[in-house]
Amino acid sequence: MPGSMNKNTIKVNIFGAEYPIVGQENADYIQHVAKYVDKKMKEINSAKPNRPLHQIAMLTALNIADELFQSKKNQKIILSNVENKILNMTKKLEHGINNTLMEE
Secondary structure, rough: OOOOOOOOOEEEEOOEEEEEEEEEHHHHHHHHHHHHHHHHHHHHHOOOOOOOOOHHHHHHHHHHHHHHHHHHHHHHHHHHHHHHHHHHHHHHHHHHHHHHHOOO
């Protein structure tokens, strides 16, 4: 069917429960993401034992969201630094070209 995307249904285990995940990514990627969430939930559970599942899930979601926002912030800083370096190099090249043309 035109316009439809291939979707995979993969069963994953997160924090002792099995979930069918439907996604367009390959099975290995979906498993990788599920293992990451499982690991994060186990870390939260270790730090704050005996919490209800919904609290562990919410704290895990907040931690992963924080990681995402920090990563985006760092990515913007890196991109800005690269843009500044390119701008400086471009100015130096233009200056060098102009000096060369003036000498001719």
